[in-house]
Amino acid sequence: MATSxxxxxxxxxxxxxxxxxxxxxxxxxxxxxxxxxxxxFSVGPSIVFYDPEQALKDNLGVSASATGFLNKWLGIEGTxxxxxxxxxxxxxxxxxxxxxGGGLIATPNRSAWTLPYLYAGIGSxxxxxxxxxxxxxxSFHVGGGVLLxxxxxxxxxxxxxxxxxxxxxxxDDTRVNTxxxxxSVTALWMGRPRDTDKDGVPDxxxxxxxTPAGAVVDATGTPLDTDKDGVFDxxxxxxxTPxxxxxxxxxxxxDADGDGVPDGIDTCDSTAVGVVVDAKGxxxxxxxxxxxxxxxxxPGTPAGAVVDATGCPxDADGDGVADGIDTCxxxxxxxxVNAGGCPVTLSSAEQAxxxxxxxxxxxxxxxxxxxxxxxxxxxxxxxxxxxLVQWPQAKVEIGAHIDDxxxxxxxxxxxxxxxxxxxxxxxxxxxxxxxxxxxLTGYGDTNPIxxxxxxxxxxxxxxxxxxxxxxxxVYQERIRREAFGSNPAPPTPGLTPKAPSAP
Numbered sequence: 001m002a003t004s005x006x007x008x009x010x011x012x013x014x015x016x017x018x019x020x021x022x023x024x025x026x027x028x029x030x031x032x033x034x035x036x037x038x039x040x041f042s043v044g045p046s047i048v049f050y051d052p053e054q055a056l057k058d059n060l061g062v063s064a065s066a067t068g069f070l071n072k073w074l075g076i077e078g079t080x081x082x083x084x085x086x087x088x089x090x091x092x093x094x095x096x097x098x099x100x101g102g103g104l105i106a107t108p109n110r111s112a113w114t115l116p117y118l119y120a121g122i123g124s125x126x127x128x129x130x131x132x133x134x135x136x137x138x139s140f141h142v143g144g145g146v147l148l149x150x151x152x153x154x155x156x157x158x159x160x161x162x163x164x165x166x167x168x169x170x171x172d173d174t175r176v177n178t179x180x181x182x183x184s185v186t187a188l189w190m191g192r193p194r195d196t197d198k199d200g201v202p203d204x205x206x207x208x209x210x211t212p213a214g215a216v217v218d219a220t221g222t223p224l225d226t227d228k229d230g231v232f233d234x235x236x237x238x239x240x241t242p243x244x245x246x247x248x249x250x251x252x253x254x255d256a257d258g259d260g261v262p263d264g265i266d267t268c269d270s271t272a273v274g275v276v277v278d279a280k281g282x283x284x285x286x287x288x289x290x291x292x293x294x295x296x297x298x299p300g301t302p303a304g305a306v307v308d309a310t311g312c313p314x315d316a317d318g319d320g321v322a323d324g325i326d327t328c329x330x331x332x333x334x335x336x337v338n339a340g341g342c343p344v345t346l347s348s349a350e351q352a353x354x355x356x357x358x359x360x361x362x363x364x365x366x367x368x369x370x371x372x373x374x375x376x377x378x379x380x381x382x383x384x385x386x387x388l389v390q391w392p393q394a395k396v397e398i399g400a401h402i403d404d405x406x407x408x409x410x411x412x413x414x415x416x417x418x419x420x421x422x423x424x425x426x427x428x429x430x431x432x433x434x435x436x437x438x439x440l441t442g443y444g445d446t447n448p449i450x451x452x453x454x455x456x457x458x459x460x461x462x463x464x465x466x467x468x469x470x471x472x473x474v475y476q477e478r479i480r481r482e483a484f485g486s487n488p489a490p491p492t493p494g495l496t497p498k499a500p501s502a503p
Contacts, residue, residue, distance in 0.1 A: 037110075037188040040067035040147075042157045044184025048083045048097065051176035054127070054169055056085040056095050063159075063182045069110055077105045077119055079141075079161075081180060091130060097178065098126040099163050101141050111194060115147040125165045125178075139165035147186060157186045197221075227251075257281070287311075298494045305492065317341075318498030320491030327481055330389045330432055333498040340484030342390075349387035353394065354478045357468035359384055363459040364422075369406060371417035373425060381422065384466060385430040392432070393477050395469040397439040398423055403458035404445050416442030422464055439469070 043064040050056040061083030069075035079101045087093050103121015120142045129135050143161035150156060159182040167176045194203045197211040199221055206221030215223040215232035223232035229241040229251055236251030245253040246264035253262040257271040261281030268282035275283040275292040283292035289301045291311030298312040305313040305322035313322035319331040321341030328342040336344045343350075352359045361384070365377035373381070388394065400419035402411050419440045427433050450457035468474050491497055 037153075037190055038069045039189040040065070040157075040186055041189070042067075042159075042184040042186040044157070044182055046081060046083075046180045046182035048081075048085070049179040049181075050085065050097075051167070051178060053172070053174045053176045054095075054167055054178070055088045055091050055130075056097070057088055059083055059085045061097070061180070063180060063184060065184075067105055069105075072110050073106055073108065075105045075107075076102070077121070078102045079121075079123070081161075081182075087130075093132070094128075095169075096126070096128045096134070099139065099141070099178075100124050101139065101163070103141070113149045115149070116144070117147065118142075118144040123163075125163060127167070127169070129169050135168070137165040137167060139163050145182075149188075153188050155186045155188060157182070157184045159184065199223075300493055302492060312494050313492050315492070315495050320495050320497035321489070322492040322495060325492075327484070328390055332386065336488040338481075338484040338487065339489040340481055342481045342484060344486055344488055347383065347387055349383045350390060353387050353391060353466070353468060354474055357471050357474065359387070359466040360463055361465075362463045364462070364464045366418060366421075369410075369414065371414070371421040373421060378425065381425055382429070385426045385433070388426070388466070389430050389432050391474065391477070392434065392437070393470070394474050395437050395439075397441060397465075397467045397469055399441045399443055399465045399467065401443050401447060401461055401463050401465070402445050403448070403461045404452045405458065412442055412444035412446075414442070415444050416440075418442065419464070 043062070046061045046063045047058070048061045049058045061081055063079065063081040065077055065079045067075055067077040079099070081099045083097045085095050085097060087095055101121050101123025103119055105117055105119035107115055107117040109115070120140070122138070122140045125137045125139045127135055127137070141161055141163045143159060145157060145159035148156045148158070161180045161182070163178045163180065164175060166173050168174070195201065195206070196203050196209045197206070198213060199206065199211045199215065199217045201217060201219070201221035203209045208217070208222045211217055211221060211223050212232065212235060214234050216234040217223050225232050225236070227236065227239050227241045228243060229236065229245065229247045231247055231249065231251035233239065238247065238251045238253065241247055241251060241253050242262070242265065244264045245262040247253050255261065255266070256263050256269055257266070258273060259266065259271045259275065259277045259281050261277065263269045266281035268277070268280065271277055271281060271283050272292070272295065274294045276294040277283055285292050285296070287296070287299050287301045288303055289296070289305065289307045289311055291307055291309070293299065296311030298307070298310070301307055301311060301313055302322065302325060304325045306324035307313050315321065315326070316323050317326070317329055317331045318333045319326065319335060319337045319341055321337060321339070323329060326341030328337070328340070331337055331341060331343060338344055346354070349359055361380055364380065365374035366372060367374065388396065398419050400415035400422065402415050406414055419442050423438060423440055427435050445452070445461070448461045450460050452458050452461060
């Protein structure tokens with residue numbers, strides 16, 4: 001049976017490989033060294049963990065390897081290891097283990113100071129069976145590790161190897177895995193002085209080991225840059241670039257926006273093509289509409305007007321007053337407006353809303369005892385909706401009233417349904433309305449204007465009211481709009497008022 005040490009250390013093959021890769025990733029981080037050696041020779045002790053099927057106790061051994069590299073990443077390696085273990089109970093006596101192998105070794109950078117590697121190959125294992133006779137088995141092995149340099153010609157190698165082969169020590173032809181952990185002293189040969197950037201100064205003395213090819217350097221390998229433009233002498237095709245100018249890889253000054261002012265000196269180096277710029281390379285905007293002179297097709301736009309990409313004013317409602325300075329941005333097409341873009345003449349619904357603070361629609365046409373609006377009711381609500389759109393500041397209660405015709409228990413629910421139907425119609429027909437600006441109340445017959453004694457009085461009591469709740473705000477807005485005057489104003493330069501919509 002395997003020792004407790006074997007049971008503790010032995011891991012499934014996938015987990016062994018994952019652990020090895022993680023170890024190499026952590027160790028392989030230091031920069032390149034001073035030589036690129038082509039030969040390694042390593043020798044050192046190893047701990048050998050045997051498969052339980054081998055009936056051998058884990059013990060110490062000796063390993064040696066010789067490695068020759070074909071290029072910067074790939075090489076050929078021969079390995080030898082030997083150990084003299086004793087038998088596990090219930091067996092007695094001594095055993096033996098010898099492994100000869102050869103294969104390929106791969107490393108990401110042969111000149112790194114901390115050098116991770118992986119290898120794999122085939123070979124032969126010699127071991128004694130229970131009778132003491134030597135047996136030879138073909139094998140293959142995989143492993144990896146890291147070489148830690150202590151100098152240009154010397155290092156310490158930490159290695160993990162898994163040797164697998166078919167073993168019949170106990171009478172069964174069973175594939176076994178023998179794991180070796182080795183720490184060895186490694187000698188490095190056939191190296192040459194390393195000059196990574198090929199500037200003629202060895203890396204060991206080179207203070208700038210990544211100098212680009214062709215750059216002029218000083219004795220320490222530091223590249224020269226006479227005009228301080230960031231492009232080294234030897235590569236610089238414009239060696240007298242003005243201080244501060246941005247240059248390309250050849251040292252030639254750049255002018256990304258083509259405005260005639262070099263980048264780096266240009267404080268506005270992303271100016272659009274065609275823009276008129278000042279001495280610092282920044283675009284000019286004479287009318288302050290945020291569209292630069294040059295592309296601006298309407299250079300005399302009034303201050304505050306909203307413009308399009310060409311600098312010409314926008315007019316969403318087509319009243320001839322530019323958006324941004326239009327106090328009433330939802331004016332119907334064809335309406336005469338003052339200098340603030342507000343109608344010179346208010347509709348009857350607007351007058352009731354802003355002067356009486358109450359719009360009353362008596363006997364609004366619903367289908368009998370329902371909340372279904374008739375066509376005539378929709379036409380009347382359209383007048384109210386058009387007025388409400390013009391006054392978005394208004395907070396309004398919509399109240400529905402009924403006479404004493406319906407059953408008493410149905411009167412309040414009916415008016416609640418009707419006021420909801422009015423609200424839904426208006427907000428759908430006029431999406432400019434803010435639903436949060438409205439309160440809905442179904443009063444039933446609790447607030448009659450007239451006694452329900454005649455048919456005419458009942459018709460007056462069947463009504464929908466729009467009551468302004470923030471009177472002071474609406475009053476102040478009305479005074480502000482009236483200050484723009486009561487006479488039609490000429491359109492903003494660059495705009496033509498739209499004609500009235502066809503009925």
